[in-house]
Amino acid sequence: MLAACATTPAPEASVAPLAPVEAAAVPAEPVPVTSLVRQVSIPHEKFTLENGLTVLVHEDRKAPVVGVSVWYNVGSKDEPKGKTGFAHLFEHLMFNGTENLPGDYFKYLQQIGATDLNGTTNFDRTNYFQTVPTGALERVLFMESDRMGHLLGAVSQGVLDNQRGVVQNEKRQGDNRPGGLVFYEVLKALFPEGHPYRHSPIGSMADLDAASMADVRNWFVDNYGPNNAVLVLAGDISAAQARPMVEKYFGNIKRGPVNEPAQATVPVLGAPKSMVMKDNVAAVSVSRYWPVPGLLDPQLVALDVGGSVLGGLASSRLDQKLVREEKIATSVSAGLFAFQRVGVFNVSATVKPGVDPAVVEQRLDQLMAEYIANGPTEDEVRRASVDEVAGRIRGLEQVGGFGGKAVTLAEGQTYTGDSDWYAKNLATYASITPADIRSTMQQWLTKPAFSLTLEPGQRAPYEEAKSVAAKGGKKIDPNTRAAKPGPKRELPPVGQLSELDFPDVTVTRLSNGVEMHYAQRSAVPITQMALSFNAGEAADANSARGLQSMVMTMLEEGTTSMSSQQLAEAQERLGAEIDTGSSLDRSTVTMSALSANLGPSLGLLGDIVKNPAFAADELERVRTQRLTAIKQIQKDPNGIAQRILPSLLFGTDHPYAVLAGGDEAAIARFSRDDLATFKDRWLRPDRMKIFVVSDRPLSEIQPLIDAQFGQWAAPAVPAGVKNFGAAPARPASPRIVLVNRPDSPQSVIVGGQLTPADPRDNIEAVQAANDVLGGNFLSRINMDLREAKGWSYGVRGSAQLSEKAVPYVISAPVQADRTGDSIVALNEQVGSFLGGKGVTSEELGRTIANRVSGLPGQYETSSAVLSAMMSNDLYGRPLNYQETLAAKYRSYTSSSLDQAIRATVDPKGWVWVVVGDAAKVKPQLDKLGMPVEVVQPR
Template identity: 35%
Template sequence: MRKHSPQFFCALGVLILAGLSLNAGAQVQHKLPEIKYEKYTLPNGLTVITHEDHRLPLVAVDLWYHVGPLNERPGRTGFAHLFEHMMFEGSEHVGEKAHIKYVQSAGATDVNGTTNFDRTNYFETMPSNQLELALWLESDRMGFLMEGLDREKLTNQRDVVRNERRQGEGRPYYVAEEALYHALLPKEHPYYGDVIGSHQDIESARIADVRDFHQRYYTPNNASIAIAGDFDAAKLKELLTKYFGPIPAGPKVDPVTTKTPPITAQKRVTVTDTVKLPQISIAWLTPPAFTQDAYNVDAAMFALGGAKASRLDTALVYKSQTAQSVTCYSNAQKLTGITECSITAKPGVKLQDLEATFWSELDRLQKEGPTAEEVEAAKALNLTQKISGLQRLGGFGGVADTLNEYNQYMGDPGFLAKDVAMAEAVTVASTKDAAVKYFSKDAAVVVSCVPGEKKLEDVPRSPADTDADVKITNPYTPEFEKAQEWRKNKPAAGSAPEIHLPVPTEFSLDNGLKVLLVEGHALPVVTAALVSRAGSENNRPTKAGLATLTSEIMSDGTQSRNLEKLAQDEERIGARVAVNAGMDSGAVSMSLLATHADEGMDILADIAQHPAFRAEDVERRTKQRLVRISQETDNVQSMAFRVGPKLVFGETPYGLAANGTAESVKGLTASDISTFYADHYGPNDSVLVLAGDVTRAEAERLAKKYFGGWTSHAAEPPSIPAPPAPASTHVVIVDKPGAPQTALMAFGAGVSAYSPDTDVLTVLNYTLGGSFGSRINMNLREQHGYTYGARSSFTGYRDGGFFFSGGLVRTDVTAAAAKELMLEIRNFPGKPSTAEELAAAKEASIRSLPGRFETTSAIADATSGIFVYNRPLDYFAKLPAKYEAITEGDIARAAKQYLHPDQLVIVTAGDRSKIEPGLKDAGLGPIEVRDLNGNPVSSTGAAAEQ
């Protein structure tokens, strides 16, 4: 063991075994991974937690400030979240809006800042040679944010944050969720308001408030930084001392000890929303995070409404079919937990009938308790999730995030073993006791959300001269500032690490099934995916939605396992099988712990080879699909993405919505579904992808044992008909009365996945709209504050593809935002990427590649594309060289060849009465009004006859 100087506390994780009973009399031993870490504190109070991992040339930097709504006061809700945005606006030595550009152009992945009730965090996973860059950036905005702040930046970010809130308000049932929290908690409680804050409170934020908040909470003694990955420990300590050491400590932050008052009499609230279906939500206050009863509550919720075939799902979704969906979850935080079940009604079903069944099922759980199988399944899924999350160095649930979370809540970054032990301590009896103790009718809040007016509390923007007379003084002495002038120099990158990207091993079974294997033995996790060319490209117009409906029903049961049995077998081993269909392929996949590889493959193979397509499952899924199609009008983004491709590609498969139309789905039969399966799933046109903790010998054994006897035949996918001739650029309005935002989306033809220019377009699009610092996002979000985010992309399919650009924008700026969006697209062919932009795009594209292969599921997903698009096995290994070879001339040529600003359909899904006048004056081309299926709407508002 290494020796450490006395000021450092070192805790080294050890391998332990967690016994997990899977059924009566059976015990399977799981080996927990080691998370060796060091924890120490700088003289200014900054807590440092480090974990070395040299698997990949990556390092995750994860900085937690121990501040959130937990620390806010009434009238300042959302302030912690607003400040999260301000931290990206520029600090003294880094420059205005430069932070995100620096990290992304260096090849960072998992870059973000987030806020929850108890903390605000900032994280980036960097190429290991760019660690110093990350420390320079994070330290500068910790210690020197105020010098870069002005009222223009604050005004812009108030707009951006309020757009983010409107984005939430535009989602169905958002207003009901906020009402639920308001009923659960008193107004003075820190968790009462939405984390994002109210419009009134966000708009009232002033520079003086921001300054006070930064100096009070964004200090080294109120923060912890976790760094995980490929670094030299001694060098890292030097860098941390260099960059963070000089920052003065701030005032002491006292712990928040607010007591959450219990609910002693049931509360009932009814809200209205512009939704198709009513929904009922029932919630309780439950124990705070990392208490034993929080684990017991989780298990109770799993049995009630969290399992695939939970009690509520069985009673309401599968048997009576009175509910469209059931969602139950528990969210434990520092001051309290909140546990909630939401049930969305089928058309014509009364909420009181759903509620009666809910209380009946809960009463049965409280009287009888859960089954042993339900408790063990909850524990198995929990263990799989925890271990699988550790595949990633950064991001949510990654190693650095886990160390910081344990440190904040428990003061122990090495709490993993205790966390798992507490979960394993859950029993049938403790789960039953928790259900009785916490889920009483008297302690519940019941919120009914019914169709009607969406009532929002938006407020006007502040006057243009707000804060105009405020003088910002430097918090530091001139002597200190002079001593820190060295920070003006961006640190040079270290020697670029060599990039090694996975090259799968390939072999074939006698029946023609290809197998692609990517080994990785760092963690005991395996992902298996059976991928067939069974995507929506095979749909005909009259059968739109067939591919996705077939995949959904495949997950409902096999010839030997009905839905309940299949769900139990999956969850018993801590896994969930996903069956889905994209445009070019259908896939049956699962991730699980390697100790269950045989059981998992048995389930996967059964679903892929022996789907039952039972009449009751076909009928139920068809009805659910029809309801889901009707619900698409609840969300403007869903509306725009249904209409846009249809207007570009017409009645070809690329223009048909994956869900289909009400007419096409009503016409689908059980025979259509079984025939589609027989025609498109088979060993001769499929691949089995295995990624993770499995050897070549084991892969061959598993593949032969579970897929060697598969003998069905699959037909080649048909050629896609040519799309209609592109129309001149014009505007299409899809009306959604009362929408708080407009989905502004420009659609046009793109290129196929086989195009030799796909790599060039990846690099081109990085500058246009593929990154936070892209031209489109910087214009619409950072310059004008029209949106929470705007982007562009080229999506390639087998026989074609489409170009897309846009985002959700404030209703009153729809026309202005559309003009700016089109300005950026029109300008790009004439002003393609500069040398500086190209260099940044190439570096980002190359250096971010290792971060795309951190998890077995990501590796399996990428590897499946090798089969679907007939790519060489070393496709990813050769990508860095391809990106590096791209020139300014390549970008200029591709921009002129593939960007067609005069042949775009600008779809605006929103409140027609508010957006149409401005769009008429915007000079963007003719205006049409279309319905959800892309059909013209007459001046009276009815769909015009075709």
């Protein structure tokens, strides 16, 4: 609801300045890490059902949603020989219906407005999670219990065959990226034959081909019993409320065999190993890998903090020396990949073009030797610890998702048998010493390592999948099922669902008239803030594509009083994150600060924005990094498509004809004066608005912000002006632009067209209709290419909103041999939807229920609220726009959604960009009856 105070206007009213407020006291020193650790608390209750299911319940009433997470204590390390990838394949099968819920599980989740829903598999566990409205909790508990106890009767041979194809396309999608094959070689080099961590969770094509219905049945029976699972409920629920529901739906599931997850020792290489790989990369990278202890080891924190100091923090030793000072590398990294039984410690450097890789390797080894011998300083350790704890505090605002409270509790319980493990772990970060880290580094990083050099060149032949039939296997009836279905269970009704209560938004002005939008969220002691400048990528002249991005990057590379190294160190001491970014229409500087350290964090933010140095040596370093990044984009299939499509849609002179990464020739010639002139014209207070979401009241926030930005005056030079002309008309017939990328196991298909849609005029109807066509998992194009045909890991279509235009874009990575067929299928689906087969009553009901019921979960976090506030301003929406959406969605009919999407998308207006192996792909495309133009990457 809208804030009702004298300083807050009606949604469309003008704004007025706040009355002067006495400045709040600013802490002289950052809050110590021990105090930060005490702020991290997830109180919860634990109980165990008679069948062995462990249940954890955390009560958090900030929003009417509950995060539901089920963790099974089984992962790829538990797969027997010849069954690699099976844990992950089985995760996919768990989304394809149960005995009492036939069809895709996402259908039932969307009907109740679930958000943050997915499933993942790693070496050590498989999990399933969703955040649901409180009134839908009982239904989702039924659904998870049906997966746990009533699955096999729904798994058919046809479902297995389809999901096998989907997983193989997921593997191709990862493998197709530059460097996508490296991890396989690292695991093989570090872990001997028979070691549980020798193979990756995605598995091999051959083993996936061989997966049988017997494997499905045995895997489920052996590993998916309640006594091998942890159920976590976090959110608008108490243990007293939860226990009867959990017992009702999970209590009658029988125990499974006692699962004993695979044990694994940390191997030690007998001698150093080395390898050279070639791939579609732009620059040489050199890496070192060591097997080290994992999550359960007391040395975990020492390895993690040690890696952060060495190469994980922005201020790290390797960054400071190799990138900033010596400028022989364009990027570096170091850190720990921690698994349950083991870990992998990695140090890497990307060699600056023109520098001998041997020089970088030698210097990397020297710096590591010095670090291992002497260890980190006390200040480095504290900065790394504060950075880690601050990140945990931010993540715990969310009840579910990939890293919220439910995940934190489940991880400790599953891996260590202690749901409070997170607290003990954080306490170690607060108490770790330089001596602890030095001794741990000396123990593990002086052992033999695996060295890998990745350099530009042609990669080795790709291992493709072979069908069972091609191997001479027996044809199996697709209707064959893993088991006979059990007795029917009744799906419970959905209870009362709460409406969204979007935070009150107050609009004020600073002393210099700068507009500020403020909302309060008190779930975590964090202040999120964005300085939004009316610039963006559209501010670049056609001859200077990439200038805006270079300026935004250089803001973080030193001020007139602080070097880039000093800025990085200062942020880490405060636990602050200050980042720059941009969209087509806006350039933004964002800050996430611990509210206890807000005063000094704002001081850093003000210095970065108002006083950038644009130092010549830093500019040359960033220029080299950017040019290297562009060359890498030109190697990546998605990056290639992103660089080509905008100019095809808008024409080369339009402000929105952006070039991902920028124009190489322009970036090569940008001077310091170019950057300073752009900043003076575009990044100035008369083009800025401020957006804040904080746990602190406005009376405390406003004077601190005013002290930094309220006296900032615009320079004398005129402000920049964007020159939007008329966009070109979309074509009357489709065409294909093919970019040859040899040896690609997948083709990336991106189709786009300009539309007449206006982001301020009923765009919500277009977006709702697109949920059916291409906007989510259950969309027609995804269900066709992924779930029905198994040709892709995922297909999406979206109306991409910007201030002056709304293109519609489809993205479809598909297996190479189905490229032409996929374009045919996409055209058929789009044509059918826009023709006589529009939104059905079932699709309408599901879509509206999902959009209405999902609103509370969609705006659960302060970062989501901040983003919404900025979008509302960009598109001229009222301050309470989010609270108007439910009524708008409920007013839609199938006819009104059909009308909206048919007025937006033209089935013949496509430009299709295809990035793939032309030798395999072009013959397929030539048969489609569309003109095909072969071009080079831009």
